[in-house]
Amino acid sequence: MIYLDNAATTLPDADSLEKASVYLKEKFFNPSAMYREGFELHKEIDAAKKHLLSFITPSSDYDLIFTSSGTEADNQALFNGIKRGNLVVNEGEHAAVYMTAKELKKRGHDVRFAKLLSDGRVDVEHLLSLIDQDTSLVSVMHVNNETGAVNDIEDIADSVKKLAPKAVFHSDGVQAFGKIVYRLSPKIDLYTISAHKIGGVRGVAGLIKRKDFHIDPYIFGGGQENGLRSGTENTFAIKQFEFAAEKRFRTLEADFLKIQEFNRYMREQLNPALFSFVSSKSASPYILCAAIRGIRAEVLLHILNDKGLLIGTGSACSSRNRYSRVILACEIKKELAEGIIRLSFSAHTTKEEIDQAVQILNESVSQLAERMK
Amino acid sequence: MVEKVVIIRYGEIHLKGNNRGYFEKVFMNNLEKSLTGIRHEIHKPSGRYVVENYDETRTDEIVQRLCKVFGTHSVSIAYKVPADIDRIFDIVSQIAPKEGTFKIVANRADKSFAYNSMQVNAQIGGRLLAKNPALKVDVHHPEHEIFIDIRENGTALVFNAFFEGAGGMPVGTSGKGLLLLSGGIDSPVAGHMIAKRGMQLDALHFHSYPYTNMQAREKVETLAKILSGYIGEMKLYVVSVTHIQEAIHKNCPEEMMITLLRRFMMRIATHISNQYGAQCIVTGESLGQVASQTIEGMTSSNEVVDSLPVLRPLVGFDKTEIIERARKIGTFETSIQPYEDCCTVFLPKHPLIKPKLEKVHEAEARLDVDALLQEALDSLEIVTIN
Numbered sequence: 001m002i003y004l005d006n007a008a009t010t011l012p013d014a015d016s017l018e019k020a021s022v023y024l025k026e027k028f029f030n031p032s033a034m035y036r037e038g039f040e041l042h043k044e045i046d047a048a049k050k051h052l053l054s055f056i057t058p059s060s061d062y063d064l065i066f067t068s069s070g071t072e073a074d075n076q077a078l079f080n081g082i083k084r085g086n087l088v089v090n091e092g093e094h095a096a097v098y099m100t101a102k103e104l105k106k107r108g109h110d111v112r113f114a115k116l117l118s119d120g121r122v123d124v125e126h127l128l129s130l131i132d133q134d135t136s137l138v139s140v141m142h143v144n145n146e147t148g149a150v151n152d153i154e155d156i157a158d159s160v161k162k163l164a165p166k167a168v169f170h171s172d173g174v175q176a177f178g179k180i181v182y183r184l185s186p187k188i189d190l191y192t193i194s195a196h197k198i199g200g201v202r203g204v205a206g207l208i209k210r211k212d213f214h215i216d217p218y219i220f221g222g223g224q225e226n227g228l229r230s231g232t233e234n235t236f237a238i239k240q241f242e243f244a245a246e247k248r249f250r251t252l253e254a255d256f257l258k259i260q261e262f263n264r265y266m267r268e269q270l271n272p273a274l275f276s277f278v279s280s281k282s283a284s285p286y287i288l289c290a291a292i293r294g295i296r297a298e299v300l301l302h303i304l305n306d307k308g309l310l311i312g313t314g315s316a317c318s319s320r321n322r323y324s325r326v327i328l329a330c331e332i333k334k335e336l337a338e339g340i341i342r343l344s345f346s347a348h349t350t351k352e353e354i355d356q357a358v359q360i361l362n363e364s365v366s367q368l369a370e371r372m373k
Numbered sequence: 374m375v376e377k378v379v380i381i382r383y384g385e386i387h388l389k390g391n392n393r394g395y396f397e398k399v400f401m402n403n404l405e406k407s408l409t410g411i412r413h414e415i416h417k418p419s420g421r422y423v424v425e426n427y428d429e430t431r432t433d434e435i436v437q438r439l440c441k442v443f444g445t446h447s448v449s450i451a452y453k454v455p456a457d458i459d460r461i462f463d464i465v466s467q468i469a470p471k472e473g474t475f476k477i478v479a480n481r482a483d484k485s486f487a488y489n490s491m492q493v494n495a496q497i498g499g500r501l502l503a504k505n506p507a508l509k510v511d512v513h514h515p516e517h518e519i520f521i522d523i524r525e526n527g528t529a530l531v532f533n534a535f536f537e538g539a540g541g542m543p544v545g546t547s548g549k550g551l552l553l554l555s556g557g558i559d560s561p562v563a564g565h566m567i568a569k570r571g572m573q574l575d576a577l578h579f580h581s582y583p584y585t586n587m588q589a590r591e592k593v594e595t596l597a598k599i600l601s602g603y604i605g606e607m608k609l610y611v612v613s614v615t616h617i618q619e620a621i622h623k624n625c626p627e628e629m630m631i632t633l634l635r636r637f638m639m640r641i642a643t644h645i646s647n648q649y650g651a652q653c654i655v656t657g658e659s660l661g662q663v664a665s666q667t668i669e670g671m672t673s674s675n676e677v678v679d680s681l682p683v684l685r686p687l688v689g690f691d692k693t694e695i696i697e698r699a700r701k702i703g704t705f706e707t708s709i710q711p712y713e714d715c716c717t718v719f720l721p722k723h724p725l726i727k728p729k730l731e732k733v734h735e736a737e738a739r740l741d742v743d744a745l746l747q748e749a750l751d752s753l754e755i756v757t758i759n
Contacts, residue, residue: 302583
């Protein structure tokens, strides 16, 4: 089986699972407990936070709130923008931000949606035109999960703060963290990361926040995470996240170059008569989004599935959700929007897998085109 | 603790003459099967069935399952007490309301019982009134009714409610049919109607994987499962028509896709019926509902079925009537899930509404019908649903 759907989730890293299993089997205590065993775990969670933060910023100006998922972290970020004024998001956001924004709009908040460019990046000019003195929160994802488009969040945050100095800037970094080289700057107030996209397990993610920035809890209860995220900490998942990320960041730059080369090679090898690319060359190399004319992506997905190649699609065969909202927002024509596939790689993807995938893809698409002629 | 029993009354079997015994036996069997997995005993004293010694924590489920068995007219949960006027009153006073209007309805099968029905009504009603001053008798429009059934074996059954059964005839008493089950709203309703007349059913589903997905297949299995709640175990035959659709797409006029595909489906259904002992084909077609369900469309698909009747129980129904029934039998919510059962990739924008047989023959002549048919039959998968 060749797995090229790593933007959906990745295989949990085996070494980290092994190393963290002690937190399931022996160090199972409640980190809030007052006895030594509990307190030790509390310290280990703090250490995991510092460690994870160190991968993305050298400064100690940031905190990390562990959440159960990237979606939860995004929800918490957005709900912190509703105290006053308006919120500005964009059409390219993952459902975790987009649907939350829609819900806030439904509840009567002034929510504005910026348009996209054809490769999935935010149309910055349009975004800035939506911002005014009353803007309370702006959310722009770092790497688009469907097209891989990279938004220059530093630059955007800078422009946003000039127009609205009090605005909070949030970025969903789930597809960036552990994949592309990036250092957080103080312009970014909130940043979402997730474990399971880089070899961690599901059930843990985080919201990074500037220390001097006040945020309200989204989930209430026993006051864990300094009152910002209640619920007994998932020590195992947190530590496994830490270990998996540590491994990931150790080779991040070398992996990036390797995947960049695979991506370039794949673009070159996929039959240009059949595939056209939605991802621009400046996109994250970990995501390659392509459109196939006249073919419904889910049909191809089934054929590839039978041949042992697992990929993602930007559309489905169901009569609802036929097209991806994000792909349509890139103003891609409907006949192409039906045939959107997403190939997404992990640091462990090999050249052999890429070669086989290219062959299966070229062969399957031309056969299918022939069958449907 | 007073023992509880479940009474099942049957409907149309009463009308049967000499073969009544056969109908009753099949019905008993179906009732038994419907309670598989729940502790119980079923007896048939006279003119009814009684479930005893059952798992009382699952009473609601038992009633629900029994009500779905075709042949069931109504079901009641009754208290079983010795046929003694004091004991009867004890239980009546326990289940009787404390206020409002009521009526006692006694029925004395045991004619040796000391009181006749009217006397039982008067006795029990009188005592109840004396005990609960806020109660009033109303024999015409009572808010509450309490039924007392004095049986021959020295027991009395006391109950206060009837649950409506599915009605109809016991499944298995009217032969066996093959239902074309698409995943839409209509076909499960058609199957339910025919099974209600006592026909045992198997179902046949066509898919066009990879143009359709696993969710569509799962949806059909869910529908079959809901149907099997009424009709018992059934076989689901699943056949791929992918290559047939591709061949029609390549060789025949676009607007003929559905007309020609329907003919292949009927041929496949005929083969499977003959092979697995179904005596007819059942479809959910309703006259004029969609392009292929015109009289010309039906003529075209009937032409290839030479040896079997095609039953179309919904032929005269409006869509709204079908939906109402689908809701009632519990298939509607599943049917409207948005997974396509047959690929829309190949669906023509303007399907032929009134296909002429000669044009159909002409188009079909461009296909190797026998080879395509055989290939489809080779793809047959059989799933047991229960």
